Amino acid sequence: MIKQATDPFFTLENNPECRHVGLSLRAATPEDESLLLEIYAGTRLAELESVPWDVNQKRAFIKMQFDARQGQYREAYRNAVGSIVLQHGQPIGTML
Numbered sequence: 149m150i151k152q153a154t155d156p157f158f159t160l161e162n163n164p165e166c167r168h169v170g171l172s173l174r175a176a177t178p179e180d181e182s183l184l185l186e187i188y189a190g191t192r193l194a195e196l197e198s199v200p201w202d203v204n205q206k207r208a209f210i211k212m213q214f215d216a217r218q219g220q221y222r223e224a225y226r227n228a229v230g231s232i233v234l235q236h237g238q239p240i241g242t243m244l
Contacts, residue, residue, distance in 0.1 A: 169235065176230035176242065183232070187242055188214045 166172075176184065189210045196206050221228070221244060233241035 170237075172234045172237075173231040173243065174234060176232050180232060183239055184218075184230075184242055185211065185214050187239070188217070 189207075192210050192213065193206075196209070199206065201209070225244060228244050231243045232239050233243055
């Protein structure tokens with residue numbers, strides 16, 4: 149299990165598999181909100197393909213769901229630290 153680092157940019161350099169593929173973590177910040185929404189939306193788009201909504205309706209629904217999830221996470225996991233997963237310095241995911 150990986151322990152949260154206090155450094156805002158935490159590399160997974162002690163794990164050879166992670167190092168080999170260039171994985172690292174950094175603490176999520178309020179400036180990452182749009183990135184977090186984009187990553188979340190990417191996990192939901194496929195399930196909305198069959199819904200007869202236009203693009204704006206789907207975006208509004210995803211945003212509403214994202215906001216609800218973020219609020220629930222803040223409430224349920226008050227001491228959790230969100231992280232951005234990076235590969236070769238580029239964001240590819242999130243971790244709570």
